Amino acid sequence: MPDYSDKVMDHFSNPRNIGEINEPDGLGEVGNPVCGDMMKFTIKVKDNRIEDVKYLTFGCGAAIAVSSMVSEMAKGKTLEEALKISNKQVAEELGGLPGNKMHCSNLGADALHKAIEDYMEKQGVKAESALSIFGPFPADLGEVIS
Amino acid sequence: MKKINLDNAAASPLEPAVLEAMLPFFTEHFGNPSSGHELGNVPRKALEEARASVARLINAEPREIIFTASASEANNLAIKGLIAANRVKGNHIISSVVEHFSVLNQLKTLEKEGFAVTLLPVDQYGLVNPEQLDQAITDKTILVSIQAANPEIGTIQPLDDLVKVAESKGVPFHTDAAAAVGWTHLDAKKTGVALLSLAGDQFGGPKGSAALYVSKKTRIRPLIEGGIQERGLRAGTENVPILVGLGMAAKLAAETLAERVKKSSILRDQLKESLINNVPYLHLNGHPEQRLPHNLNFSVEFVEGEALLLRLNMAGIYVSSGSSCTSQALKSSHVLSAIGLPPELAQGSLLFTLGRQNSADEIPYITDQLNSVADLLRKMSPLYHQYLKEVQNNA
Numbered sequence: 454m455p456d457y458s459d460k461v462m463d464h465f466s467n468p469r470n471i472g473e474i475n476e477p478d479g480l481g482e483v484g485n486p487v488c489g490d491m492m493k494f495t496i497k498v499k500d501n502r503i504e505d506v507k508y509l510t511f512g513c514g515a516a517i518a519v520s521s522m523v524s525e526m527a528k529g530k531t532l533e534e535a536l537k538i539s540n541k542q543v544a545e546e547l548g549g550l551p552g553n554k555m556h557c558s559n560l561g562a563d564a565l566h567k568a569i570e571d572y573m574e575k576q577g578v579k580a581e582s583a584l585s586i587f588g589p590f591p592a593d594l595g596e597v598i599s
Numbered sequence: 600m601k602k603i604n605l606d607n608a609a610a611s612p613l614e615p616a617v618l619e620a621m622l623p624f625f626t627e628h629f630g631n632p633s634s635g636h637e638l639g640n641v642p643r644k645a646l647e648e649a650r651a652s653v654a655r656l657i658n659a660e661p662r663e664i665i666f667t668a669s670a671s672e673a674n675n676l677a678i679k680g681l682i683a684a685n686r687v688k689g690n691h692i693i694s695s696v697v698e699h700f701s702v703l704n705q706l707k708t709l710e711k712e713g714f715a716v717t718l719l720p721v722d723q724y725g726l727v728n729p730e731q732l733d734q735a736i737t738d739k740t741i742l743v744s745i746q747a748a749n750p751e752i753g754t755i756q757p758l759d760d761l762v763k764v765a766e767s768k769g770v771p772f773h774t775d776a777a778a779a780v781g782w783t784h785l786d787a788k789k790t791g792v793a794l795l796s797l798a799g800d801q802f803g804g805p806k807g808s809a810a811l812y813v814s815k816k817t818r819i820r821p822l823i824e825g826g827i828q829e830r831g832l833r834a835g836t837e838n839v840p841i842l843v844g845l846g847m848a849a850k851l852a853a854e855t856l857a858e859r860v861k862k863s864s865i866l867r868d869q870l871k872e873s874l875i876n877n878v879p880y881l882h883l884n885g886h887p888e889q890r891l892p893h894n895l896n897f898s899v900e901f902v903e904g905e906a907l908l909l910r911l912n913m914a915g916i917y918v919s920s921g922s923s924c925t926s927q928a929l930k931s932s933h934v935l936s937a938i939g940l941p942p943e944l945a946q947g948s949l950l951f952t953l954g955r956q957n958s959a960d961e962i963p964y965i966t967d968q969l970n971s972v973a974d975l976l977r978k979m980s981p982l983y984h985q986y987l988k989e990v991q992n993n994a
Contacts, residue, residue, distance in 0.1 A: 454913065455905075465909065471979045486943035489903060489923040489931065493981040509981035511943075512904035512926030517979070525643070558924070 457514055458548030464518035469525055472507040478575070481567025482558045485584070490516040492564040498572050503527050503535050515550050515558035517520075522547050525560035532569055538562050600915045603961050607893065608750055608953030610780070612683040613844065614803040620847040624840035630657065632837055633828065642839045647844025649813030653810050656856075657776075657795065658786040665811045665829045666842050670777035671701035672822075673796035673811035674744075676833065677773045678705050680819030681742050681794065682714070685771075689739035691715045691841060695727050696937040697749055699775055703933075715739070722884040725754035725938050726821075733764045740770050747776035747785060747795075751921060751934045751950060752885030755783060762791045771817055777801055777809075781852040781908070782860065782891050793817040804848030805956065834887075849892075863892040863953055868950065871895055873966045877971055882944060884935060893953040898944040899969075901983035902976040907949055910972040916965060920994045921948040943982060 457465070477495035484491040490512035497505035497570050506527045509518040540562045544550045550559060555597045602609065613621075624645065630638030632646050650661045667673045682692070694706055694720045706716045719727050727745055736743070743765045748755045758774060765772040765874045771793035776785055780795075781802020787795050794817060799808030813819055813832070825834025852859070875881055880900035899907060904920030911918055919925070921932030923946065935945040949969075977983045 459984075468979065473984060482981070486941075486946055489946050491981050493984075509978045509984055511901070511946075511982050512903050513922070514909045516903075517906060524776055546607065554924075560811070585749075 454508070455514065455551045457518075457551070460522075460546075460548040461515060461518040461550065462563065464521040464547065465514045468510075468517055468521040470507050470521065473509055474505060474507050479568040479570075479572030481569070481571055483564045483567065484512070484516075486511065486566075489513065490558050490560060492516065492520050492560055494520075494561075494564040494568040496565075496568045496572060498532065499573070500531075501587045502529060502531050503569075504529075506565070506566070506568075508561075513554070513558055515554040518547055519543055519550075519559055519561040523565050527565050532572075534576075536566055536569055538565065580584070601961075601964060602915045602917075603965060604917050604954060604956065605951040605965070606917045606919045607957075608801065608950075608952035610806070610956040611803070612802070613805055613909060614848065614851060614958070616851060617803055617805070617844045617847045621840045621844040622883045624843050627853045627916040628839075632839065634824070640836075645843050645846075646837055646839055649842045649849075651847040652850040652853070653797070656853045657780060657797070657812060657814050658788050660815070660829070663787075663814055665813055665832050666837065666845070667809045667811055667833060668773065668807050668838065670796045670798035670801075670809045671699075673728050673777075673798075673809050674699065674701040674773075674775050675705060675796040676811050676819065677796060677813075678702065678709075678742065678744055679822055680832070681771060681773065681817070682709070683820035684743065684818040689737075690743040691717070691737055691739040692742045692744065693717045693719065693732065693735050693740060693770075694744045695746070697721050697727075697752075697754075697934045698744070698746055699750065699777070701776055702744055702746075714776050719745070721754075721937050724889070724933065725749050726889070727756055727761060729757060729760040729764050730839060730914050732761055733768075736765065736768045736770055740768070743770055743775060744773040744775065747774045747779035747784065748891050749934060750778035750894075751932060752938065753778075753890035754886040754898045755779065755889045755891065758790055758792075766791050776912075778891060778894075781856075782863070782893055784856065784860075787814070789811050793797050794819070799845035799848050799961075802848055804850045805841050805844040807838065807850075808845035810845070818991070830857065840941050859955075860892045866953055866957060867892055867895055869959055870953075870965065873962045874969060877966050878970045880973070880977070884940065884948060895951040895953075897949050897951075899939065899947040899973050900944060900950060901947070901980045901986065902973055903946050904948050907947070907969075907972060911968060912977065914968040914972070916968055919952075921950065922946045951983050963975055 478498040492524040628641040632643035646717035777798040780797035795812040882898040884896040904922030905924035923931040931945040
């Protein structure tokens, strides 16, 4: 069994906020079945805050725990704050992830950022201008997989 | 909570008689078989009895059995050892894409060293086609190495036919029979293999007990040089207690093989029926009939294997998976991809290997648990939601 922290096992056993928001304000998807993990985040935005966030995840224990943790971290945050959530922070909040899971399963923040970008684009704000509004994205946003 | 081990190929408890046979060789009969004094007498005799028992299990002669510490070692001794003794005859080796890594990784190394390697493909069930083997053999071929049965999907190869092809062209045949010995009727002599690897922990013996059958007419070179233990083919003081355990496990397997195979096949089929009838979106991997009597491999559509494995673990059910997340290398099973399984199904694979301790009364619990675990994970799977939408749109 992988060396998962109690926090990871807690979120894996009782994942929070599962589901898909109907007519979401923003949608972000990362991963594919070849790599083994897929996440689909949907968000509801009100007054520049993430009012609701839900996800669907196909993946290992770490991927499910990461999704759950990201949803908890993002809920109620302003878009600016949510964009600053990094994959590294998510792993830290989970009490760490096994080394080999850091890259493949730790995609939750990326999926959330994609959902926020999607929302912004729908609002007519291009990702580049989002940068000028919020400053540079956390470094790991650049690693979003195609 | 119930504890159900359905991962017996990974590890299963020793048969009590095996442990009992081993124990005196840690203490009372601690001697070294090579000793000139009498402390070596009982261990030496026990070692040769163990060799004879292993030989009987596969219809070989005792002197054709070389003890090793793992089937991986036996595979290495077989391939590297044969090549070292036959280098002048050619540089071509034929194997298959579904072999164990202890075969495939050596072949990769040998390729870098200048050997030509042909890996034969398999069909959707994991079978190697003897005609394709026939076509692949050239006058430079010095070895064919094809497994007797696949440890993951359980498919049993048409070994007799494959060996016949190699034999007709005078090419020695090695079979990695680690998954098969103790679970199928394997006759080394009749089959005509030159080399055969087996592992004691696969049929009730201890871990670290294994052997390579080297037919009388086959010449190999040792990997480990030193003393003349194992006819000089594997130096080092023999691990007497472990090998006595192997001998006892082989003796018991030989005595009860037909009964074991029958009992396990029935249990396997009952479990298979129960799961297929009660758990939706299951796909059986491997050959429907031509498979090991203790092996079942399913893919659970829309969900990932490690999540299944962890959830089943929480329910006290221990299984294995071929998903990338369960492998240290983070690659999904090469066997499942070789039989053409799409990635999402390979990720959702579960391997069940039955053992002597499993029984039919566990089946309802296993079925219920797999059903609820798969249902729970399916409901949070983006692939399942996508599928539901497609079904809706088509309706």
